Amino acid sequence: KVWWPFTQHGSIKADEDITLIDAAHGDNFITVDSDGDRKPLFDACASWWTQGVGHGESSMALAAAAAAGRYGHVIFPDTVNDPAVSLAERLLSSKGPGHNWASRVFYSDDGSTAIEVGIKMAMKQYAILHGKNLADNNGNLVVLAQEDCYHGDTLGCMDVAVPSVYNEGQHPWYQPRGLFLETPTLGFVEGTCKILNSGADLSDDDLKFGGIGAAMDVASRLSTPLYAQYRDDISAKWGAFESSTEQTLGCVVMEPLLMGAGGMKFIDPLWQRALVDEARARRVPVLYDEIASGMLRLGYMSCKDVLGVAPDVACYAKLLTGGLVPLSVTLATDEVFQAFYGEDKAQALLHGHSYTAHPVGCAASLHALDAYDRVLLKDDDGNHNNSGYFDEDEVQKLSLHPLVSESFALGTVLAVKLVGSGSGYTAVSISKPVVEHLRRHGGVFARPLGNVVYIMVSPFTKAEECQKLTEVLKDAIDAVAADHGTAA
Template sequence: MSNASLLARSLAAVWHPCTQMQHHEQLPLLPITGGDGPWLIDADGRRYLDAVSSWWVNLFGHNEPRIKAAITAQLERIEHVMLAGFTHEPVVELSERLGALTGLGHAFYGSDGASATEIALKMAAHYWRNRGQPQKNRFVYLQDSYHGETLGALSVTDVPIFRDAYAPLIRANFMVMSPDARQAQEGETAADVAERAALALETTLAAHHEEIAALIVEPLVQGAAGMAMYDAQYLRRARALCERYGVLLIADEIAVGFGRTGTLFACEQAGIKPDLLCLSKGITGGYLPLAVVLSSDEIYTAFYDQDVRRGFLHSHSYTGNPLACAAALATLDIFASDDVLTTNRAKAARWNAGPFAALASHPRIRHWRTQGMIWAGDVSTAPAGFARRLFLAGLQQGVLLRPIGSTLYFMPPYILRDADADRLAQCTLAALNTVLAE
């Protein structure tokens, strides 16, 4: 089937996410029919280097044989069974392994990142209700944060284009200063910005802790804020402040978990443990939808009772799907067998000194920054429509780029080779210079 045929059928039948569909009259969809490692292949056989891991989910490339084999093997046993009143080996083993990795003893499953946020918010408020403090039902979130697009998630998200249309449906919560290191004033370090942000957080908690259930943060990197990166000191201070004021800490590692920041989970770099940990995206290597919220034993115990009303009243039809859990187990196996984190650190060091150095020194790029396997830079005086124009220019060069506003970033699959990194940098520079010269 040709690109044109698949494109026409999609436009006639599919309502695409986060998209103004009329734009596709001028900006055609890209019909993908195959994948090979870090490459996407369209219906006409053209190949595109997937520099954003297909919306940050794909860790080990498309058509990874070990993950495919795990899914196939599970398919021969059972494809799905409801988790209410039943259990199965993959979900038990995955929960045990995640608990051992995080120190958080119980796993509650959903299907995507936004559902993980909803679970965590509801769980936090219900925890306090079960503790006899039902007034603690509001939340604190960071400026420029993004936690999903369902209504609860939007109530702790600071992205106007997502919030404004649904403002009448969204409950008000408390927004505090982001520790984004780009806010550094003359003479300040990233740690100084983190301290200023922590002081702002303390002011809010001191004034409102009696009605606050939890603080929710994206550890180390705020993705939708243009890959805003900050010092781990903020997480340490936030953890201590939450304990002081009797507020739970929710770590949203939906985007940054599973090695993106250089450690398996970003919170490790601050030496802290949250009360609730949200995971999704890379948990299955990008192969099947799955989300999980890991909770402390203290939170779990507050729900443990004969009274159904004290139980956690939340469910999804596909909770803990065996196929998705099998993919997640295979993903964890690959981390262990391939020593992924060590390999990634070596790759990042080579690429920072090599191919990505030209981007870091580009005269129009400001605040070039990196955290683990994430790279980003802000394009100064970017032309109107920059994100869309760079996306199109990248496709012409054979790379999939998806800028956030005027921020150019890479979040590639971990299997990227040095030659692929060279190509990514060269093609991105060519696309960027083309757009800036228009």
Template sequence: MVKSEIDARMLAEADAMRARDLAVLWHPCTQMAEHPDTLPLVPIRRGRGVWLEGVDGRRYLDAVSSWWTNLFGHGEPRIAAAIGQQALELEHVIYAGFAHEPGLRLAEQLLALAPPGLARVFYADNGSAAIEVALKMSFHSFLNRGQSQRRKFVALRNGYHGETIGALSMGDIPLYRRVYAPLLLEPLFAPSPDAFDAEPGESAEQCALRRADELDAVFAAHEGEICALVLEPLVQCAGSMRMHHPAYLRRAREICNAHGAHLIADEIAVGFGRTGTFFACEQAGISPDFLCLSKGLTGGFLPMSAVLTTAHVYEAFLGDSRERAFLHSHSYTGNPLGCAAALASLAIFAEEPILARNRDTARRMAELAAPLAAHPQVRDVRQTGMILAIEMAPGERRGLRAYRSALANGVVLRPLGDVLYWMPPYCIGEDELQHLARATFAAIEEATT
């Protein structure tokens, strides 16, 4: 069969899959009315390294790590093998009253890597569920200690923590929150320490400290009523990849301590080396009371999350009353396949100098993105580790136009409004980085002219 016939067959197969898909499926975070014309649906056959291969034979550089989950590249054989081996032994068992080696080993390794003071691990299914667990644990631990007046939470403006009711309540992005507002909890929102909003002449650190003073005022106005502060350390990812100085985290820890409240660190997107350190909290030298993990936890292979907390929180639930216990569960809590994937991912960190290589890659990303800062329609280029964001000047559907342009050039750049960002798998190489930079520049040109 000649190449033209093969190509025609593959194109027909892709078209057929699109039609079948749109007849039965409802995709996440999508206005389905935009399919099939305004927003192209891209059928994918396989993934290898930083590349996704479409059913039609086209290849796409996964610059967003498939919603920030993939660490070492698609099809990473060591993780795939670990899942397969575990599946032959034990695919799942109820985690209430039972135990298994993968879940135990993963908890031990996570605690060994985590900031000091974290002593217990609770498994859940996804990032939103991890936030729900932390919120409930925080409230319930105070209740068990006789502090029933603590019922409020503090969250940051422009933050995002997931889509379930409790997690969504802690978010402040109108696109996600507005419709469901009547159903949500009402946290106390403190100003974001985002350096993009620094005053003229104010450094990122000065901005962070000024915002920390405003955070302290929120706590002081509600003395003894607050359970916890919920925040994303260093980068508000879904909040247009806005970034802040680590000084804010240090002050936030001090403020929570001073007012007897918990600190919940949402490292669902920024953990596992994304910011330049294994956990983002390390850059501020702090330990949270709750560390929420997901996405990269399994290297991008399986849905799983973990909430790490302190012995003090854990001990508040002990006693002879069943109501005192933490009666929260997920059917797939501690799933052995997810644990096996996570253990294989952590083994790669132990065997290879991943963080050192990431720092080199981050420097190269900065070099390639530097010319974009001079573009007349670019307001800001900012970076924290392996997360780099390019904020275009606002315009009618510029993000969508940039997305379509990048796809045509073989790159997945899923925008956040008018913000394009690079958060690629750690295995990205020089040629691929240059391809990403060229496609991004072309996308901005097409979106802004």
């Protein structure tokens, strides 16, 4: 009687198409097959990218239970409670993603809504900076975002994306509202780490790296010709858009380093840095959608540590509560907060939820952040860096497989793009038999994104387990290659 999300029920043909999860612990589901046999499967999609401290973690359950027993749920406007205040302080502290830039934390229920709130914040700040009235803009104030982006399924978030299976035909009011730029990506192709879709007039050698670390070293790359070309290209397209339409770009919305639902695409951080720098020059607020990429998912509490520049607004969810319950936050600078400050209620940010800042979620988040702090590594400069869960040499070798067009890994995410057409949920490829082999023979529960098969672990997954998962993935690709008559 359930209606599954992101699922075509007509594709469910037999009981074997459904996975019965009886329990979960650590990184594993405990599944039950049609014969009643129990089998552990590694949760390689991190339960839609939420898992942080592991399934069924007892101390997390106790922390949430304590908040439930003490508070249940209590109203939040004009009130305070210890979990909500403590979490806000933690997120803004030296150990949080808002360190040294954010001054306020706004609570909401899920990632999509956090983005909706963030867009309201950024657009209001733009209006204040440029002496405009949001009520008089006639829908002409729009966003600059990345092509193939995905920010959620509420209407405002749907509008911050080009037409796709996620939005076109899903809602009669959907209308793409913005300029959507093609985004340069990173990947190992035939053993070489390189930039794809750069659009730059440079030699192929100028787009190659000795490894992932060199690609992530934005500070060292700012003086390169590629940065200048990125900046010029973004500026030209920005200017052409505004001069050829009646629309104005009021904020930049980006998924830093990784576009998840768009096909697990790793973005060249230098391009994103150039985009932020151009926005700063034009006094346009920037929103980081770190729903999927933040909180150590890519090895950093915030991707600003790679880009080298902070946003005006940033959104977090998924790993925020360690994977236990829904909760999201939108962080903002004091300048953004001041855009809503005054005596008139109509000037305030009039947005909220019944369960805003619910104590159970805030307590779970505090527990998760304490846990993450125990696994944080620091580089020589004292910056947090947990970027290397998967062995880079093994990731590179995967790109040499004849059924693999590219591979890449950062933090807890390994993604392999298989030969096929397109990306995202509508793509056609051989990913389905690879995933089926992983489940039946590899003990791994994975979900493809079109022609991309990915493995996502938790910040607590050991390197030995990541190595095993990489090997199991290669075995699955080898098995499918053999079935297709393609030798590895």
